[in-house]
Amino acid sequence: MLFDETDTEESGDSESDMSSLDNGFSRMQFESSSSEEQVTYDGDDDVDSQVWSEIESESDIEFSEGYGMIEEVPANSEGSAINPIDCYRHFTTDEIISLMVRETNRYAEQHVQTQELTRRSKTLQWKPTTNEEMLKFLGIIIQMGLVRMPEIEYYWSKSKLFGSEVIQNTMSRDRFELLLKFFHLLNNQEEHADQDRLFKLRPLLDSLRARFKSIYVPGSVISIDESMVPWEGRLLFKQYIPGKAHKYGVKIFKLASTNGYTWNFMVYTSKQAPTAGLGHAQTVVLDLADGLLECHRTVVVDNFFTSISLTESLLQNDTYLIGTLRSNRARSGQGVVQKKLKRGEVYWLQSNGGIKLIKWKDKRDVLMISTKPSHSATLVDTGKTNKANQRIMKPSVVLDYNKGKQGIDLSDQLSAYYTCLRRSKKWYHTVAFEMIFGVSIVNAYLIYKEYYGTNIMTILQFRESLVRSLLLGVPFKNVKPGPRERSTSQTKRKLADHELEQMEESGRDVRRRCAGCYAKIRENSLSQGKYEVHTGVQHDVSNEKVKISSDETSSSGETLIS
Structure with missing residues (x-):
C-alpha cells in the first residue's frame, strides 16, 4: 500500500506483543520544511539518560549480489526467437501439466467408481485426458478472461450476441465442463498431514515456488505484502481485510521485486507456531526472504510486519528494512511517537544499533522505521508542486518506501487484468487458477520483457499470444505498424x-x-x-x-x- 500523506493500514491479524529495543536510542534530529533550526529533546524517562547530538547520514553498504535472469528460457516454438508461450511454459512445465493430467484422470475414475450415476449422467461420457488436451483447456480459460460472458455456457451459444468461435472449434461444452469438474492436483486417497490445510494444492504450490526462484533473482530492493484471492464461501481460514479490493478471500503473502516479479509466496491458513520466540509477522518475513539475506538488500514492508524485533533480526543478517510503524510497537521510541509536530516538520531519533524512527507531519502523522544509513530527517524535493505552486517536500525514507512498495501492487494489478477467476464451489480451484493464470502469467510476462524491453507488448497482447499458441498453434508476433505513406499519385x-x-x-x-x-x-x-x-x-x-x-x-x- 503506497501513501502520499500517511499510512494508516490496519489488520486484524497483527501481533501487538513485540519486543522492545535493547540498545537504547541515543541520537535524534529535528527539521522543518520551512525552517532549518536544529533543536534537542530530552525525551521521556526511559531514554533521557542517553546523550543526544546531531547526526549526519552515512553511505549505504553497496548491494553485493547478482540479480536478474539466472536461467535462460529455451525457444521451444518455431524459430530462434523467444515467444510468450515459451516464457509461460518455462513456469508451467511439462511436469506440472503431467501432474494435472494424471490427477484429473485419477479423480474422474474414482468418482465414476464410487458414485451412483444415472444413465443420462454426463459423467459417463468421461474419457481420460492428455497433455495436449490439458493445454487447450488452459488456453480456453485464458480466453474466457479476455472475453467475459455472463455464464460459461454462453461461450458455446449459437446466438449472434454471444458465442466464441475459437472456443467452440477447440472443445465441446460438455467436455470442458467435465475437465473443469474433475480438475485435480493430488490423489485424495493418499495420506496427508492432518494439519496441512493446503494438501490439495501442495504439489502445485511447491512446483511453482521452485520455478519462480530458479529463473529470476530480485535486485537490491524487495517488498513483502498481502494479496487476496477472492472467496466468499465458507472456509476456515477465510480472511477479511477492509483495505483490499477483495475484502474476503484467501490471503497470500508475497515477496516481489520492484518490477512486480513474485519470487516467493506463502498461502495463509493459520498463525504459525512461534519460532525461537519470533512473532507471526516476523516469521513470515524471514521465511519469505530466506535465500535473499546477508547481501545488504532492502526489505520494504508495511506496518503489519514491522517491529523493532524484526528490524534487529534483519540487521543481524546484513539486510536493511524500510517500513511504516505502528505507535504501540515503538516502545523505547515513545519520544518520537508523542512529539507534536506542525505540518511539514520531521522528527527523528536513532539507536546505537542503527535503527531510525522518523516521524513526519503531513496532513496526518506518519511514523517510519528504517535501518538504511543514508536516511536522515532531510526533506527531499519530489519534483512536484501543490495547488499553491509550492514545492512538495518529503523525507527520503518516505520516497524510498513508496518506490519499493510498488512491486506487490504492480503484481496484483497485472494479475487482476483479464482475470480468469469465476465463482466456484471449490476454493482450491480458485487458488490454483490464481497461481496458474494470474501469478504465473505475470511472471512470464515480466521475463518476456527482460528479453525484449519494457514496451514490447501489453499484458493484454501477452495473454492474447498465449491463447493463439495454445488454441490455434500460431504464436502472436507483436509487429507495430509504421507510419502510413502519404501518396499524391x-x-x-x-x-x-x-x-x-x-x-x-x-x-x-x-x-x-x-x-x-x-x-x-x-x-x-x-x-x-x-x-x-x-x-x-x-x-x-x-x-x-x-x-x-x-x-x-x-x-x-x-x-x-x-
Whole structure:
C-alpha cells in the first residue's frame, strides 16, 4: 500500500506483543520544511539518560549480489526467437501439466467408481485426458478472461450476441465442463498431514515456488505484502481485510521485486507456531526472504510486519528494512511517537544499533522505521508542486518506501487484468487458477520483457499470444505498424475523390485539407455568390466569418478562400 500523506493500514491479524529495543536510542534530529533550526529533546524517562547530538547520514553498504535472469528460457516454438508461450511454459512445465493430467484422470475414475450415476449422467461420457488436451483447456480459460460472458455456457451459444468461435472449434461444452469438474492436483486417497490445510494444492504450490526462484533473482530492493484471492464461501481460514479490493478471500503473502516479479509466496491458513520466540509477522518475513539475506538488500514492508524485533533480526543478517510503524510497537521510541509536530516538520531519533524512527507531519502523522544509513530527517524535493505552486517536500525514507512498495501492487494489478477467476464451489480451484493464470502469467510476462524491453507488448497482447499458441498453434508476433505513406499519385486520386494536400507554411500551425472537397466548396461558393470577397479583411456574411488573403489568388485570377 503506497501513501502520499500517511499510512494508516490496519489488520486484524497483527501481533501487538513485540519486543522492545535493547540498545537504547541515543541520537535524534529535528527539521522543518520551512525552517532549518536544529533543536534537542530530552525525551521521556526511559531514554533521557542517553546523550543526544546531531547526526549526519552515512553511505549505504553497496548491494553485493547478482540479480536478474539466472536461467535462460529455451525457444521451444518455431524459430530462434523467444515467444510468450515459451516464457509461460518455462513456469508451467511439462511436469506440472503431467501432474494435472494424471490427477484429473485419477479423480474422474474414482468418482465414476464410487458414485451412483444415472444413465443420462454426463459423467459417463468421461474419457481420460492428455497433455495436449490439458493445454487447450488452459488456453480456453485464458480466453474466457479476455472475453467475459455472463455464464460459461454462453461461450458455446449459437446466438449472434454471444458465442466464441475459437472456443467452440477447440472443445465441446460438455467436455470442458467435465475437465473443469474433475480438475485435480493430488490423489485424495493418499495420506496427508492432518494439519496441512493446503494438501490439495501442495504439489502445485511447491512446483511453482521452485520455478519462480530458479529463473529470476530480485535486485537490491524487495517488498513483502498481502494479496487476496477472492472467496466468499465458507472456509476456515477465510480472511477479511477492509483495505483490499477483495475484502474476503484467501490471503497470500508475497515477496516481489520492484518490477512486480513474485519470487516467493506463502498461502495463509493459520498463525504459525512461534519460532525461537519470533512473532507471526516476523516469521513470515524471514521465511519469505530466506535465500535473499546477508547481501545488504532492502526489505520494504508495511506496518503489519514491522517491529523493532524484526528490524534487529534483519540487521543481524546484513539486510536493511524500510517500513511504516505502528505507535504501540515503538516502545523505547515513545519520544518520537508523542512529539507534536506542525505540518511539514520531521522528527527523528536513532539507536546505537542503527535503527531510525522518523516521524513526519503531513496532513496526518506518519511514523517510519528504517535501518538504511543514508536516511536522515532531510526533506527531499519530489519534483512536484501543490495547488499553491509550492514545492512538495518529503523525507527520503518516505520516497524510498513508496518506490519499493510498488512491486506487490504492480503484481496484483497485472494479475487482476483479464482475470480468469469465476465463482466456484471449490476454493482450491480458485487458488490454483490464481497461481496458474494470474501469478504465473505475470511472471512470464515480466521475463518476456527482460528479453525484449519494457514496451514490447501489453499484458493484454501477452495473454492474447498465449491463447493463439495454445488454441490455434500460431504464436502472436507483436509487429507495430509504421507510419502510413502519404501518396499524391494521380492514380490513387482517380480511385478516390478525397485526398489531403499539403498547404504552404505561413509561420503558423496549418492543417492539411482535402483537395477534392475543398475544390467543390470553392467552386460552389463562388458560383452561387455565397461569399463576398474583400481582400485582406475579415467579413461576416451569412453568420460565417471568412478570412481572405490577398496572396491566395489562383493563376486564373480567382481569389481563394482560406
